[in-house]
Amino acid sequence: MLYLASKSxxxxxxxxxxxxxxxxxxxxxxxxxxxxxxxxxxxxxxxxEKAGAGLLAVMSSPGALVLGA
Incomplete structure (x- = not known):
């Protein structure tokens, strides 16, 4: 699953x-x-920093990818 750590x-x-x-x-x-x-x-x-914060939020999701922008 791809996660976007951005409000853009x-x-x-x-x-x-x-x-x-x-x-x-x-x-x-x-x-x-x-x-x-x-x-x-x-x-x-x-x-x-956004990617790091996002990664902390989804640590329990195996295979999670976080894009911080």
Whole structure:
């Protein structure tokens, strides 16, 4: 099962266009850029944090894949 740890309707739409139907995970990850943090580092950090929080939420589901974005 694929889980999407993102509230972005566009990401969900893109995955569905690819033939996927992920289950949405509502993760509480603050999306705040740190002072001096480059944009690419910010985006990578938030995606990792969302994926990590999502993984914790579905740990009991064997074979679960979590996409944080």
């Amino acid at each position: 309707p566009r990401r969900l739409e893109l995955l569905r266009q690819l033939g996927m139907d992920p289950e949405l995970l509502d993760v509480d990850v603050p999306e705040v850029r740190q002072p001096g943090e480059p944009a690419v580092d910010y985006a990578n950090r938030v995606a990792r």
